[in-house]
Amino acid sequence: MNSVITLTLPGEIVFTRFASQTALKAAEHFISTCSGENVSWEFPHAFELAVSEAFTNAVRYSERHSTPTQPVIITFILGQQRLTVTVRDTNPAFTTETPLPDIDSFPERGFGLHIIRSVMDMVSYRRKNGSNIISMSKQL
């Protein structure tokens, strides 16, 4: 049976590290419950990085659209050899079809979704009941 961990954080940038460190801990716990032996540091780091990116995107998007601070809900689903995390917010809908920035133009932003896609096996976005839900998962 899957175990589920849910974390609700204020949509404020100061909570970014809290979110990413919780993701790291959840992934490390998942590895231990799966008797994961010789699992690379890249697995927990992928979740630490992906949650940092998704949480930051949610908060920044809210700031750009001058919406009142909304909570960001992060859910970890510890399945059979697969860890899934969803990041949910109630900001206006957004597009995930963003081009990779041209690194030679010294871009300061725009890498978040590209990093998430690079470190995860599966990434999906859906709009449901007024919420943005980005789902990210990786097989052990």
Add this chain to the structure above:
Amino acid sequence: MTITETLNGSITIVAINGTLDAASAPELLMSPAINSASKTIVIDLENADFLDSSGLGALVATSRKKRQMNALTILCCMSPRIRRVFEITNAYRLFPIFDERDAAVEYASNQTSRT
């Protein structure tokens, strides 16, 4: 995150300790070494435990600012976790990167003496 700045001749070494993410990136951009004119800097990441795209963005902004001042931004002592972000984004192309601080400082000194 804490930032320690050390002057080494005409080079400033900026050592980052802790997390470089969206919450802490503005602090780096406000640090004196980043904003002092025409000073080449070596950013030592040995004690940086985490970096995401916002942290990377602050380093890229630093490099761009220094280039405008005709100065360099050199990175050193990246952990594999931080190097991974540079590899995913190809950002390693924007910086001279060294495994050791001494090598980074030597490179910075040589480059500075040429200008």
